[in-house]
Amino acid sequence: MDRSRHMKKRLWRWRNNPLRRRHDILEAWIMLAVWAVTAVGGTVAGLVTAYAADEVFARQRAERHSVRAVLLNDVPRNVPADGATSDKTSARVRWTDPDGSAHTDTTLVDTGLNAGSRIVVWTDGRGEITAEPPSPTEAAVEAGTLATAAALAFAGLAFGTGTLARWGLDRRRIDQWGREWDLVGPQWGHKTG
Template sequence: MTAFRGPRVWGWRWRRNPLRRRSDALEAWVVLTVWVVTVVGGVLTGLAATHSVEQGLARERAQWRPVVALLTEDAPKATTATASGAGRVWADVRWTGTDGRSHTGRARVAAGSSTGTAVTVWTDGAGSLVTRPASRSEAGVRAAMAGVLVGMSVAAVPCMGGRIVRERLERRRMAEWDAAWARFGPMWGRKTG
């Protein structure tokens, strides 16, 4: 059974009222706490996530370097499947790292390129192949999206917890009403006088 909901009166749980129960005041504090934790927690964790992602992407931009690599095999010709990928295919390449050692790996190159063609690849500090790092504007968008997602995810936790607490309070309140009705309801049927 759900409670009757009349017109909303803001702040009624905070006002002195002979009909206000302890559970009403407790629910008011639960709602206030949930909103504060939701807003503050969501915003702070969202900002922290945004800052962390921005730092990580800035570190990648600073440490990852473009290197000229040479194809060690002829790249496959473009097919209809690769045509949608702007004519780029996977092929084996070889490059010399900053440590002077020769490295090999697979990179996306123009379809149909011949052996020995120079291509630009990106490497990290260890000389391993990586993707091209995000530009400042791309990093800003990624960081903002991560911050919003993390903030909303964190904010959902106290919202769900508050909802569960409020449902339990509502059930308890309805049980109290049922008990009171069971106690006083039969008295209404008696005739007086």
């Protein structure tokens, strides 16, 4: 099929056609709106999400700092946790902030360490232990993943809304065909039986 015939076939709802109904035109506009909203809205949702995630990760990298801590107790190797072995377990550690204040808290450490071992922990702006912030590369990957998820969720919402609108139009068309058949059907001559 040549390209012009293919385009005419795809755009039949937009052409002047004696079989075209008002619902067909409305459906064509709905689908055009769905595609436009998906393209523009999905892009905007993805970009906004990526920017927001990148800001959060940058703030985490700025607020969190690594400090050297001392393990207070021995941590035996292969400590069972809920019936399974683990490479990490919870243990008490002590560290000193740059301002000289001492802190003690519990964090996950590798098993098999002895009391007095030096480990690195990450603290937030309040001096509490927190998770290590993502590196710029990890943050970029996670921001991209979140942006893609947001764009796909928005697209799903737009297509779902369009599908519901088309379903409503189909219901109206079926009801209209039923009413028209009730008027025309009895005029079609004799009945068998």
